[in-house]
Amino acid sequence: MTLALAPSPIKSPSRLHRFFRYLSRNKSLGFGLFILLALVAFTVIGLMVIDPNDAYPLSAPTRRPPSWEFPFGTDFFGRDMLAVMVVGMWQTAFIGVVAGGVGTFIGVVLGFISAYFGGITDAVIRITCQILTPIPVLLIQVVVAGSLDKRDVTIFIMALIVVMLAWMAPTLVIRSQVLTMKERQFVSVAKLSGVSDMGIIFKEILPNLMPFVAAAFVGQIFLAVFASFYLAVLGLGPLREPLLGNIIWLAQAQGAFFNGWWWWPIAPSVGMILILGSLALINMGLDELSNPRVRKSE
Amino acid sequence: MTLMLIARRFGFLFVVIWAASTITFFIPRLSSVNPVRERFAELARMGGYSPDDLEKIVASFSKQFGLDRPLWDQYIDYLYSVVRLDFGYSLNRYPVTVVELIYQSLPWTIGLLLVSTIISFVIGNLLGAVAAWPRAPRWARNFSTPFVLFMGVPPVLMGVLLLFFVGFRLKLLPLGGAYSIGLVPEVSWSFALDLFRHQILPALALILGSIGSWVLTMRGMGITIQGEDYVNFAEHKGLRGRRIFRDYYLRNALLPQVTGFALALGTVVTSAIIVEGLFALPGVGTVLINAIRANDFPVIYGIVLFITIAIATIMTLMEFLYPILDPRIKNS
Amino acid sequence: MNTADTKPDLAQVIDAPEPTPVLQVNNLDVSYYTDSGRAKALDDLSFTLNAGEKLGIVGESGSGKSTLALAMMRMIKAPGRIDGGQVRVDDTNLTALDDETMRKARLMKIAYIPQGAMNSLNPVMRIGAQMVDAVISHVEKEPKSAIVERCMLALESVDLPRSAFRMFPHELSGGMKQRVCIAIGILLQPQVIIADEPTSALDVVTQRQVMETIDRVREKINAAVILIGHDMGLMAQFVDRVAVMYAGRLVEVSTVREMFTAPKHPYSKALINCLPNLENKGVFQGIPGLAPSLLRLPGGCAFHPRCAQVMDICRSRRPETTVEPNGRTVICHLIKQEAEIGQPS
Numbered sequence: 001m002t003l004a005l006a007p008s009p010i011k012s013p014s015r016l017h018r019f020f021r022y023l024s025r026n027k028s029l030g031f032g033l034f035i036l037l038a039l040v041a042f043t044v045i046g047l048m049v050i051d052p053n054d055a056y057p058l059s060a061p062t063r064r065p066p067s068w069e070f071p072f073g074t075d076f077f078g079r080d081m082l083a084v085m086v087v088g089m090w091q092t093a094f095i096g097v098v099a100g101g102v103g104t105f106i107g108v109v110l111g112f113i114s115a116y117f118g119g120i121t122d123a124v125i126r127i128t129c130q131i132l133t134p135i136p137v138l139l140i141q142v143v144v145a146g147s148l149d150k151r152d153v154t155i156f157i158m159a160l161i162v163v164m165l166a167w168m169a170p171t172l173v174i175r176s177q178v179l180t181m182k183e184r185q186f187v188s189v190a191k192l193s194g195v196s197d198m199g200i201i202f203k204e205i206l207p208n209l210m211p212f213v214a215a216a217f218v219g220q221i222f223l224a225v226f227a228s229f230y231l232a233v234l235g236l237g238p239l240r241e242p243l244l245g246n247i248i249w250l251a252q253a254q255g256a257f258f259n260g261w262w263w264w265p266i267a268p269s270v271g272m273i274l275i276l277g278s279l280a281l282i283n284m285g286l287d288e289l290s291n292p293r294v295r296k297s298e
Numbered sequence: 299m300t301l302m303l304i305a306r307r308f309g310f311l312f313v314v315i316w317a318a319s320t321i322t323f324f325i326p327r328l329s330s331v332n333p334v335r336e337r338f339a340e341l342a343r344m345g346g347y348s349p350d351d352l353e354k355i356v357a358s359f360s361k362q363f364g365l366d367r368p369l370w371d372q373y374i375d376y377l378y379s380v381v382r383l384d385f386g387y388s389l390n391r392y393p394v395t396v397v398e399l400i401y402q403s404l405p406w407t408i409g410l411l412l413v414s415t416i417i418s419f420v421i422g423n424l425l426g427a428v429a430a431w432p433r434a435p436r437w438a439r440n441f442s443t444p445f446v447l448f449m450g451v452p453p454v455l456m457g458v459l460l461l462f463f464v465g466f467r468l469k470l471l472p473l474g475g476a477y478s479i480g481l482v483p484e485v486s487w488s489f490a491l492d493l494f495r496h497q498i499l500p501a502l503a504l505i506l507g508s509i510g511s512w513v514l515t516m517r518g519m520g521i522t523i524q525g526e527d528y529v530n531f532a533e534h535k536g537l538r539g540r541r542i543f544r545d546y547y548l549r550n551a552l553l554p555q556v557t558g559f560a561l562a563l564g565t566v567v568t569s570a571i572i573v574e575g576l577f578a579l580p581g582v583g584t585v586l587i588n589a590i591r592a593n594d595f596p597v598i599y600g601i602v603l604f605i606t607i608a609i610a611t612i613m614t615l616m617e618f619l620y621p622i623l624d625p626r627i628k629n630s
Numbered sequence: 631m632n633t634a635d636t637k638p639d640l641a642q643v644i645d646a647p648e649p650t651p652v653l654q655v656n657n658l659d660v661s662y663y664t665d666s667g668r669a670k671a672l673d674d675l676s677f678t679l680n681a682g683e684k685l686g687i688v689g690e691s692g693s694g695k696s697t698l699a700l701a702m703m704r705m706i707k708a709p710g711r712i713d714g715g716q717v718r719v720d721d722t723n724l725t726a727l728d729d730e731t732m733r734k735a736r737l738m739k740i741a742y743i744p745q746g747a748m749n750s751l752n753p754v755m756r757i758g759a760q761m762v763d764a765v766i767s768h769v770e771k772e773p774k775s776a777i778v779e780r781c782m783l784a785l786e787s788v789d790l791p792r793s794a795f796r797m798f799p800h801e802l803s804g805g806m807k808q809r810v811c812i813a814i815g816i817l818l819q820p821q822v823i824i825a826d827e828p829t830s831a832l833d834v835v836t837q838r839q840v841m842e843t844i845d846r847v848r849e850k851i852n853a854a855v856i857l858i859g860h861d862m863g864l865m866a867q868f869v870d871r872v873a874v875m876y877a878g879r880l881v882e883v884s885t886v887r888e889m890f891t892a893p894k895h896p897y898s899k900a901l902i903n904c905l906p907n908l909e910n911k912g913v914f915q916g917i918p919g920l921a922p923s924l925l926r927l928p929g930g931c932a933f934h935p936r937c938a939q940v941m942d943i944c945r946s947r948r949p950e951t952t953v954e955p956n957g958r959t960v961i962c963h964l965i966k967q968e969a970e971i972g973q974p975s
Binding site: 134276277279 | 598
């Protein structure tokens with residue numbers, strides 16, 4: 001008794017090939033990654049090419065519009081805007097990755113502990129998160145940044161401030177994911193087979209958490225960059241540093257548009273838009289990856 | 299709707315306010331910066347007092363305002379004053395109180411917020427709903443895509459771009475301020491028009507910056523809802539497409555969006571604040587930004603606390619809205 | 631095709647109304663055009679239904695039962711398409727109607743009772759509102775009170791209290807929700823009612839209630855009912871005739887008595903054999919092999935790879951239809967042969 005013949009086997013494409021094919025379908029992920037890589041290239045190449053000192057005041061003639069010598073022009077304080085962009089991007093990336101990474105880490109650890117061990121630990125962590133959620137995080141960061149002596153604020157401190165209140169969301173997300181997994185059978189099976197608690201954590205649960213952790217990480221980077229930008233735009237950033245938000249704040253303070261120095265706030269704005277935009281696109285793309293229903297069919 | 303439930307909700311609200319107050323109380327006092335001393339030092343620099351006199355002034359000021367009392371006593375006092383919405387005096391514009399500053403500037407902020415939030419929410423959700431509705435024409439569904447691209451552009455950057463292109467390059471709309479310099483506020487059409495023209499760019503910045511997330515989330519929600527059995531059965535019943543869209547699809551997809559709105563309040567308000575600063579509108583945001591520049595700490599903390607209380611209260615009130623929207627939610 | 635009277639009782643024959651075909655499905659072809667190819671969900675399907683008659687449609691998962699229901703309601707969505715054939719209700723060809731007229735025909739001429747009533751009612755609308763909007767979408771200018779009364783009567787017909795009108799779906803039990811769907815189905819007194827596995831999600835007691843309700847309302851409005859399912863026991867108790875489907879094709883249509891006592895098509899025989907009975911208690915029977923993928927149907931008769939009585943011709947030629955004098959239809963080479971030779975099977 002035979003059924004109809006199966007089609008002849010097709011050679012399965014390599015992983016790299018499949019990755020690129022997926023990227024062309026998941027346009028937001030592909031596009032976002034492309035922009036991000038372009039920015040990274042800009043920053044890396046830039047760091048090798050320019051003199052970082054040019055990003056600080058009095059290193060170039062002031063208020064020059066874009067030209068061959070100064071592709072992005074110079075600002076009121078005599079900063080070469082190109083250097084500013086490169087150094088600023090690097091600093092933004094630093095804050096984003098460090099703060100984002102720490103925030104994600106805290107979130108994963110807390111969320112995990114909360115869900116896995118349950119009981120009072122869970123209750124305390126959960127309620128703390130719930131109470132802190134309605135409080136606008138950014139404003140508290142304003143309070144913190146505003147209370148510091150303006151001279152004390154460095155890039156590193158910025159990152160710390162940004163991380164302070166960002167861990168709640170990933171904690172709750174990871175917690176709910178672990179809770180779901182705890183109920184699922186593969187954990188009980190592992191336990192019955194005698195796998196130790198640590199073993200379960202690392203071999204069974206963590207691998208399944210990875211998509212959520214990755215999405216949370218990207219989200220945290222986005223929030224960190226966002227928050228540091230907002231603080232800087234309000235004038236609460238490390239004022240000496242050419243952080244992109246700082247530049248915009250300074251430009252506004254000096255009435256850049258009224259005076260016609262349009263390139264001054266525009267360059268960092270475009271840079272910021274590209275950074276945030278690429279991160280948002282990647283976030284959307286990862287979202288589609290993990291939610292099959294939103295996935296566009298081939 | 300039991301009394302227990304109302305008590306519990308407002309109890310939670312008070313806990314949140316308490317937490318926020320505690321944070322705003324302790325954090326500044328943890329730093330080495332003494333705002334009073336800073337302020338007087340600044341005045342001293344301008345006026346020429348000697349350092350000894352400065353210390354005496356600071357000491358008497360502290361005594362006057364109870365800043366030399368034990369921390370715990372100050373804390374209790376502080377909580378007590380928060381409940382009365384007394385945030386103290388502005389350092390810079392003494393004897394104007396913080397509350398007065400807020401009171402003067404709040405109407406501008408509320409106006410801007412209300413308009414831009416409502417427009418962003420309504421249009422964003424409609425676009426997202428249409429984008430996911432299979433029976434909608436192709437052009438309508440693709441219409442929403444560019445708006446999603448705006449998601450990566452936060453309102454303040456959107457504001458900068460708009461300022462640049464529309465205000466600076468095209469000179470179509472004003473670059474900032476509440477109304478044109480030299481105009482005297484009056485009740486007339488021409489003044490109202492001028493006011494309006496100054497509000498367009500900031501409102502547009504806020505709307506375009508936030509509409510993307512509504513479109514995206516509603517689209518995601520819509521994809522789920524349109525596949526639901528009851529939407530299908532509605533078609534089996536022979537209902538008209540428009541009725542199905544409105545009563546079966548939209549009404550269900552909007553529910554989580556309303557919850558999402560409550561959660562997004564914080565972001566909405568903080569974006570508005572910064573956009574206000576960018577466009578120099580005389581709202582709460584500009585007051586805050588000026589306070590930051592001038593190290594006017596009571597104003598900074600007062601505004602932050604005020605906004606937190608406002609947001610938390612609105613969120614609590616919105617919770618009473620949910621059972622009305624979704625009959626499945628039981629008030630237990 | 632005439633309804634067979636299995637008990638030739640003269641009185642009954644004289645009193646029975648002249649059977650009038652109220653539903654005619656002629657050569658219905660439905661395919662799904664997927665990325666993996668074209669799946670023929672329904673292939674040259676034809677049958678007739680008379681007013682007041684109950685037809686059961688049975689088949690394995692993937693046999694095309696639900697597709698048939700959707701096709702009759704013209705609810706086939708992309709990538710599916712009705713490639714050909716007709717669905718005529720009372721002389722109106724539903725497949726040829728424009729969208730707006732078909733929309734009106736739904737619920738007025740032909741109604742559908744869904745499988746999972748659990749989720750078929752809008753959670754944020756009251757039951758009454760969902761019944762009223764069905765009515766006002768079809769009937770112009772009926773005064774509000776008349777519409778409400780119509781809905782109340784429908785609720786009463788399915789044994790639900792009038793208070794259910796103001797309730798929300800989550801306040802009702804599964805069986806009650808199913809009965810609401812039935813009530814909606816009869817609101818406009820359609821000529822054909824399609825019940826797609828209306829009891830699969832219910833417990834046995836509720837099952838009986840629901841089936842009795844369907845029977846009662848059918849009698850009241852003299853509608854023809856198509857019951858789709860795979861619960862043979864339910865079929866035996868409820869329907870007049872049974873149609874067996876396999877891989878998108880009809881293989882046999884007989885009266886319920888004939889089907890259960892003397893099935894003719896090898897597939898029907900195998901199905902009946904699978905039913906547990908008192909003699910072979912505890913011995914589970916199945917049919918060897920798997921139902922074919924609709925993308926790659928076997929040549930000739932779709933069932934031939936699993937047929938115990940397969941002949942050479944079955945592998946290459948589509949079987950033809952044999953219609954017996956009492957209206958019984960079998961689509962099989964073996965049966966055709968036996969019919970021609972004159973042998974009983």
